[in-house]
Amino acid sequence: MNSNLFGDYQKLLHVDVMGQQVEVPENNTLLRGLQFHAPETISYGRFCWNGTCNNCTVTVNDSGCESKGRACRLAASDGMHVTSVSSEIRRLL
Template sequence: MECAVAVAEEALDLTQSPHPDLDLNLFDPFTKLVQIEVLGQNFKVPENNTLMRCFQYVAFEPISYGGFCWNGTCRQCEVKYDLGDGRERQCLTCCTKVTEGMKITETHPEIRFE
């Protein structure tokens, strides 16, 4: 699977989807990518979007075809994260906007990146 982080940010055209089947119209408007860490892996993802949509940006197939409700009901998108202050928080990624520097430390087993 090709990943958006493999491309230098200067070379990114933000109007181009990182996957041919990913419709960028599903995203809230964004003008830049922000960096997050997920289980030790760094990703550049669209600002101003839910974490779930950001996960889909870097792992189109497992997220798109996973068993997610996308509306806060199934809880299969739950993660634990840190904003750099050492305080562990928990959220549903389909209901939580991404924050630059977010460090996801634990994910529900349904969330896969390969």
């Protein structure tokens, strides 16, 4: 995998994706993080990577408050709790 896809990182963050613990590089979007975790599948998904297709929609629970967003636009953060993902992401993880 081309490591130039990812922003510079020194450590991995821990993200819960519907009960699955995933390590993703800091300083990257959630979708890049998922690609880091599952490069053989996410890399070939139907994603625009620029915020227009909506194939990367996720729901994030932040201290009991749920909000929807696009994984290609959301910065991954340590302890992030993703409670739902688009059918495209689910198909690939």
